[in-house]
Amino acid sequence: MLNLFKFWGGVKPPSHKTESNNKPISVAPMPSHLVVPLHQSIGGTPKPVVKAGDKVLKGQLIGEADGWISAAVHAPTSGTVREVAMHVRPHPSGLDSLCVVIDPDGRDAWIEHAPFDLASAAPADVFAHLQRSGVVGLGGAGFPAHGKLTPAPNVAMDELIINGAECEPYITCDDLLMRERAAEIVRGTALFRDLLQPKKVLIGIEDNKPEAVAAMQAAVTALGENFTVVAVPTRYPAGGAKQLIRVLTGKEVPGSMRSTAEMGVQVFNVATAYTAWRAVAHGEPVISRIVTLTGNVAEPHNVEVLIGTPMDELLKLARPHPDTDGILMGGPMMGFLVPNRQVPVVKTTNCLIAHSERLFPPKAPEMPCIRCGSCAQVCPHELQPFEMYWYARAKNFGKTQEYNIFDCIECGCCSYVCPSRIPLVQYFRFAKSEIWAREREKKAADEAKARFEFKQFREEREKAEKAEKLARAAAAQAAKKAAEAAAAAAEPAAGEAPAADARTAPAAASAADSEKAAKMATIQAAMERAKAQREAAQPRNTGELTPEQQRDLAEIEARRQAAGISEPPAATQEPKAE
Amino acid sequence: MDILTAIAIMALGAVVLGAALGYAAIKFKVEGDPLVEKIEAILPQTQCGQCGYPGCKPYAEAIAKGECDINLCPPGGMEGVQRLADLLGREVKPLEAEEKPKQVAIIDENTCIGCTLCIQACPVDAIVGAAKQMHTIIAQQCTGCELCLPPCPVECIHMAAVGETLDNWKWKYPVVGIKAVPLKDAA
Amino acid sequence: MIFAPSPFLLKDASVSQVMTQVCVALIPGIIAYAWLVGPAILVQLVIATFAALLAEAFMLKLRGKPLALFLSDGSAIVTAWLIALTFPPLAPWWMVFTGTVFAIVFAKHIYGGLGQNPFNPAMVAFAVCIVSFPAMMSQWPAVGLELRLLDQIDIIFGLAPRVDALSSATPLDAMKTALRMGDSNFDIAQLLANQDIYGNFAGRGWEWVATGYLIGGLWLWHRRIISWQVPVAFIGSLTLLSGALWLYNPAAFANPVFHLFSGGTLLGAFFIATDPVSGCTTPRGKLIFGAGAGLLAYVIRVFGGYPDGVAFAVLLMNLSAPVIDLLTQPAIFGMKDKK
């Protein structure tokens, strides 16, 4: 038996898994429309390759990966592209991002697809295939899978870990996947093993899922693999990548390390292994996933659902109780309330929890920190949350960094136990994003300064050059004059020369004047033209406006004129992002 | 007698410590004038001249010399004032002008006549273009200083607020205040 | 839509729960106290609680904080009870009252209220009172003094003369006086010889009270309200030092058991030095804090001018807690071999 290690801290919230894990996975019916966000994984935003009106087939590429760390996006079913437009994304910010909206035609017709020829493929081809198939980490962050399949250059790959811990309360999608589709997970694991060549393969599952452990064990034995299926003690956040690594191998990956591969370990979620295998063995891109529907609902269960399904349509399948007042995406420890109910399911949506005050009572008022240390007792990264909180609250961000705020994984254990009900994690998220913003600002300021200084330097140089040129010209002039004078002196009519000089000077001046006047005239003309153009230009987006809107516009226009700003009405385009 | 000894000891202590401090002040005197640099690091480098100085550095020098107030830089905002006050140990004062959200300039490319006047005005070379060619602004490099607005003869430049995107979105400060949520059973 | 940040699940815990458990843990000690020393302590507890709530309400009002929320957090009651239990049982009512008010107003709210006080409020009250009223703070009921509850109440409220029997010294006092006088005739061993340690120690059974605190303290540790470091380090250092001196000269120094079960040792170890707000928070810091408080308590009670040293020891350690914390920051996950 494998020797297991312990990680510091952790909590044991009520698991609420039995509600949804006793029914088999069902298939969700076709939704009325699908909103597929292009940006569903960490890294570059895929470029749309379809436009409104296009007919697409199930599995057809609609967003092309942009760069190495990025993964493709596909049409989840066949139908017509209604639009490629900005829609709210399931993200706590509630901001829009570019989405492809598809009206299904009901045929659900697949595009031609074929198994990937693994035997004759080089690793690079496999990576490209996984990227093309949109395989990303389905556990949480959504890191493109192929990006994690290369060992670090000079560290031997010791362990490959498949994460089936699923430590968050309520969520059971991985549990059901392991119970029902263990063989494909094991095959996907074998694929990863072949690419990474680790010494050992460990499959970690929390010991509150005995059926999943048994199913995985049976599949491993049946397929003759030498993977070790390990039941790890149930304790949140045992399913955090770094915690699972610690439990299974005893290694502690520091927060500052960018990739666990530098410690010779790599972790994949079970669902990632499953989709990777589907992509290779059947040529199917990631267009659906298993989602747990639970919380304040009458029929909690797991469904296989197309990416892009609007959440409210999906949640209806579980028959939410009438007092449901929101939808939580993810688990109750790290998930978030979606900004609006129509947001679509994305690749990282593992669970939808119907939120109600009965289930999640509103938080009691926040009290001052009594430094009881409970938070430090449970922090799996052994931080001192109350110190970070103290400084984050005071917006003393430098100090929060001294207390290693960037090692915080936002697991929420500290908030969970805090007797003073302080939303500690929220303070940490706030501090982190402020620090990032400041770094961005600092960078921009440094750049601006450098550019400003360069411009000044350039102007100085130009001035110097001009002065030099002038001096040279003057010297040449003087020399010429001297020569002329000498010549004139040699001539008999010497008295005329200065007079001629006096005559040429005003002539030159008037020439300069006329040049200036001409320039002014052109500018004037251009201004006229521009004005005419501006007046002629029909504002692009004011074609079909309601009377109210037109009235509003007129008012704004009037106000503008009153304020003396006459902006070109057509110039409302956004600043170029990035 | 006792009391005299006590006083003597205290006095001696004071003299010794004072001497040590004085010596340290001479010995570890900082060369150069890093203060200007420190101040400049806080200023936003917008180079807009709204402070009444021709750029951030002259303003930083003026602050360091104590010639002017620390609340003259609108792009720096109240936060900038706060940080300057912390650095210099001076009093926080409300900002002279109104604080504005960050903006970028946009050239209406249909109207631009290619006069290059804005290029000359831009302190950070954020405008590209050549004589009689359409000009455009590199949004990332634009500091939003508005210096390019007045020279434009056809008024084709306008400012637009930088919107919130997923790249610059920030978590908000937790609002659950002690006073905000009264206990339900509060008397 | 509603907005709330994760986590959405919260453990059932609150400040008032923590404080209530501390109060519950004090009850065995209080019962022993009332049983063996006199029920007057109950009166003192009531006076202190009343004073604390009054002062707390007043200060909250003044600072514009929600009354119900903070009054119900129980922190003032813990302070009040600690004051009542550390003051002499027959101290006049006004002393307990002013002591408590002082603790709440000056040691707690002036610094910002709950969670902000750098010093343990109860110990500040004790220190202030013992400096201001040294005589009355040293009047412990004499050995063999039997008073009925009503008489005790009369003494507390100044209705009866403070009988001479009251001004007798505690065993700690007697020991110290002897030590200071260099009285070679006095033998600590003798003082203790005719008292079984679990019998009638100092005539009143203080050791039973101490045992009550010990039980309550262990329960608190079991509930994870306090961590083991402070009590273990406190008791450990005090036992070591007293043991060493006792072995060196048993005639002049009392044995460790005496020190453990007299004065405020166990109350201090489990209830006072463990106060999280004014104490250390890192594991190593807590060990240092406890050990320091134990040593200082011993030194002050044996060599210093006051009958017991726990209060001053804790205050001195409160003073150094921030520095200790800063120097004992634990290594974080993944950085243990790099620190």
Ligand code: SF4
């Ligand atoms: S758990 Fe809450 S009250 Fe306790 S130390 Fe941490 S932040 Fe403070």
Ligand code: SF4
């Ligand atoms: S959220 Fe951060 S600070 Fe809190 S317990 Fe988790 S890792 Fe530690």
Ligand code: SF4
């Ligand atoms: S106002 Fe601020 S940003 Fe503008 S030049 Fe002055 S210091 Fe720089």
Ligand code: SF4
């Ligand atoms: S483009 Fe205009 S607003 Fe932007 S930095 Fe240059 S001058 Fe300033």
